[in-house]
Amino acid sequence: MRSKSTLSEAPPAFRGERIRELNRLLEQDPDAVEARFERAGLLREQGAFEAAKRDYLEVLRQRPTDFAALNDFGALVLKAGFRGAARTLFSAAVEHHRDDPRGHVNLANLLLLTGEVDQARMHFEAALRIDPDHIHAHRGMSNLLAEAGDEAGARRHRDKGFKNHPLTTLPYRGEQPPVSVLLLVSAVGGNTPTETFLDDRYFHTTVLAAEYYDPKLPLPPHDVVFNSIGDADLCREGLEAACSIVARTGRPVINHPRAVLKTGRIANAERLRGLPDIIVPRMMSLPRSALADADGVEVAAGNGFSFPLLVRAPGFHTGRHFVRVETPERLTAAIAELPGEDVWLIEHLDARDNEGTFRKFRVMIIDGQLYPLHLAISQDWKVHYFTADMAHSAENRSKDAAFLEDMTSAVGRRGIAALERIGEVLGLDYGGIDFAVNARGEILFFEANATMVVVPLSLDEKWDYRRPAVDRVFAAVRTMLVERSTGSSAAGGRASSGKLAR
Numbered sequence: 001m002r003s004k005s006t007l008s009e010a011p012p013a014f015r016g017e018r019i020r021e022l023n024r025l026l027e028q029d030p031d032a033v034e035a036r037f038e039r040a041g042l043l044r045e046q047g048a049f050e051a052a053k054r055d056y057l058e059v060l061r062q063r064p065t066d067f068a069a070l071n072d073f074g075a076l077v078l079k080a081g082f083r084g085a086a087r088t089l090f091s092a093a094v095e096h097h098r099d100d101p102r103g104h105v106n107l108a109n110l111l112l113l114t115g116e117v118d119q120a121r122m123h124f125e126a127a128l129r130i131d132p133d134h135i136h137a138h139r140g141m142s143n144l145l146a147e148a149g150d151e152a153g154a155r156r157h158r159d160k161g162f163k164n165h166p167l168t169t170l171p172y173r174g175e176q177p178p179v180s181v182l183l184l185v186s187a188v189g190g191n192t193p194t195e196t197f198l199d200d201r202y203f204h205t206t207v208l209a210a211e212y213y214d215p216k217l218p219l220p221p222h223d224v225v226f227n228s229i230g231d232a233d234l235c236r237e238g239l240e241a242a243c244s245i246v247a248r249t250g251r252p253v254i255n256h257p258r259a260v261l262k263t264g265r266i267a268n269a270e271r272l273r274g275l276p277d278i279i280v281p282r283m284m285s286l287p288r289s290a291l292a293d294a295d296g297v298e299v300a301a302g303n304g305f306s307f308p309l310l311v312r313a314p315g316f317h318t319g320r321h322f323v324r325v326e327t328p329e330r331l332t333a334a335i336a337e338l339p340g341e342d343v344w345l346i347e348h349l350d351a352r353d354n355e356g357t358f359r360k361f362r363v364m365i366i367d368g369q370l371y372p373l374h375l376a377i378s379q380d381w382k383v384h385y386f387t388a389d390m391a392h393s394a395e396n397r398s399k400d401a402a403f404l405e406d407m408t409s410a411v412g413r414r415g416i417a418a419l420e421r422i423g424e425v426l427g428l429d430y431g432g433i434d435f436a437v438n439a440r441g442e443i444l445f446f447e448a449n450a451t452m453v454v455v456p457l458s459l460d461e462k463w464d465y466r467r468p469a470v471d472r473v474f475a476a477v478r479t480m481l482v483e484r485s486t487g488s489s490a491a492g493g494r495a496s497s498g499k500l501a502r
Contacts, residue, residue: 015042015173033062037069044076045173047201052076065096067103074106081458086110094123101127101134109140112147120144135161143189147320149313149339154188162187166212167220170205178204179485182222184245184257186238187211190231190315192255192430193453197477198226210241219245223485225253230431230450232264234315252484254429255450263426263449265314265344271425277418277442281347285314288343291335297328300345310346313338317451319382324348349444351381351436358383361403361411364432364452365423366476372469373432373454375403375410386455397462404469414441422448430477 022039025032040055056073063069074089087110093103108123121144127137138161145154172178181198185191187209198205206220210229225246229238242257262271266283273280282304290299291311300309311334313321325334335343351358360383364371377396378388390396403410411419415437422433422445432452436444454473457463 015045018042019046031062033059037066040069041072044072045171049076049080065092067093067097067100070096071103071106078110081456083110083114087114098126099130101130101137104130105134105136105140108137112140112144117144117148133160135165137161139187142187146189147316147339158187162209162212166209166214168207169220170200170207172200172204174201176202178202179482180221180223181205181481181485182220182225182249182251183207184210184225184227184229184242186229186231186235188235188238190229190234190238190317190451192228192230192450194226194228196454196456197474198481199478202478203481208245210238210245213241213245215244215248219248222249222251224251224481225249226481227253227255227257227260228450229257230255230260230263231315231317232261232267232449236261252487254480254484255431259427260450263428263431265447265449268426268448269445272422272445275418275421275425277414278422278445279349279438279442280445281310281349282345283347284345285342286345288335288338288341291331291343291345293332296331296335300331303345305345305347308348310344310348311335311338312344312346313340314342314344315340319384319387322382324381348381349436349446351383351444354439357389359436360384360388360434360446361436362432362434362452363407363419364430364454364473364476365426365428366430366473367480368423369476370407370416370419370423371473371476372404372407372410373452373473374466374469375400391462397465401465404466411437412441415443418443429480 019039019042022035022042025035026039029035036055037059040052040059043052043055053073053076056069056076059066059069060073070089070093074086074093077089078086087107090103090107090110093100094107097103104123104127108120108127111120111123121141124137124141124144127134128141131137138157142154142157142161145157179202181203183194183198183205185207188211206222208220227242227246229235229242232239239257239261246253246257266285269280269283272278284303284305286299290296307328308324308326311323311325311331316322321338323334323337325331351360353359358378358381360376362373362376362385364373374385376383376385376388376390377393377399388396390400408416419433419435422443426448428450431448431450433448434446434452436446438444454470457466457470
């Protein structure tokens with residue numbers, strides 16, 4: 001069967017005509033499996049999920065062990081948010097084609113995404129036994145080892161995965177001339193997730209791993225640069241490399257790396273501290289060795305911290321390696337569980353509402369405007385939307401809906417003004433703010449940076465109320481990209497346009 005890469009490189013006009021040819025052929029011979037697989041791929045490239053799914057299912061009915069069908073169908077359902085189905089398909093691809101490294105890598109990346117690190121490692125290692133030079137297996141192992149705190153091992157695999165391979169040109173599937181985007185990423189991670197709004201029907205994207213760019217080579221053609229390197233604590237090397245790269249272009253730059261470099265967690269806390277109606281927790285970075293024994297409690301107290309307090313390993317997101325320490329007796333054990341040489345101490349802000357639940361709001365900042373994204377409500381202090389009490393609570397979803405429909409009423413005018421101040425200080429074209437609101441209407445600041453995820457919604461109708469808000473965020477980013485692509489300035493940071501608009 002033909003590979004998906006061949007299909008994705010076909011011109012749009014050819015794809016439409018080819019689908020019509022395949023429709024006629026399959027009307028005459030519904031069992032023409034090669035034609036059905038080809039049509040499935042073309043429909044997949046057009047975003048026709050249900051039609052592509054029907055064709056893949058029919059192909060697998062006829063050829064249940066076909067690698068290309070299992071692999072491509074797995075990619076289709078994973079992109080649509082169906083991780084369980086993707087796992088089943090990728091697992092079948094590995095089971096029936098154990099000597100194909102691609103199946104191992106796809107399954108490993110999914111397992112790493114779901115936190116099954118040991119299983120993911122097994123499949124990355126299997127891929128590298130089959131093909132010791134498989135760049136995507138090396139990149140996946142780099143991500144896995146970085147999460148485990150093995151920076152030396154992670155760097156070895158990063159070098160093998162990215163050295164001499166810093167550029168990746170993604171396919172363009174649109175009908176009209178595209179906006180060409182140079183997307184800067186860090187090989188370390190900590191990047192803004194952009195696949196949801198860099199729609200390949202409108203944008204032709206070239207991805208450049210900044211740390212591995214050879215300055216002797218010209219930059220690929222582009223209309224606009226999107227610096228997606230967003231974690232200033234994790235990606236300083238990548239951001240500094242990105243500064244050198246954008247200095248070589250005259251095209252507009254979104255999220256200039258100079259602006260992002262200022263947005264580390266502790267740096268943000270210090271920049272925002274003292275601004276009206278913003279309560280910022282005390283934060284400090286300390287060597288693990290200073291906190292790892294009984295003297296750690298005295299070190300924490302001597303720096304103004306009391307219990308309960310939060311401890312966190314730098315460079316991690318979505319709540320990984322982030323612990324609340326209730327009592328002094330628990331500090332040494334908590335520190336021992338964290339990877340890395342440094343630890344953040346963070347003052348615990350009580351974010352409970354008058355009902356005793358914890359709330360965390362997320363607002364996106366795009367091109368100078370605030371966009372509500374979600375309100376997560378949980379019984380646990382560590383609030384993330386995907387683990388909060390949202391999917392099983394219609395009452396909580398109704399509160400989320402009220403926030404999305406009227407952000408000002410939910411947050412208060414005092415809080416909105418404070419969010420605007422935060423946005424002005426950040427100076428990012430794309431970013432987000434996580435926060436709570438206390439009884440006085442003040443913002444309890446958690447974090448703000450360029451790595452905030454806007455997760456595409458599943459097809460479950462319970463999330464229909466969220467779709468307009470998510471669509472507005474995606475549309476705002478795309479509009480910004482198109483409008484900036486017609487400009488001619490690579491000046492750093494967001495152009496000042498007064499206060500952020502709502």
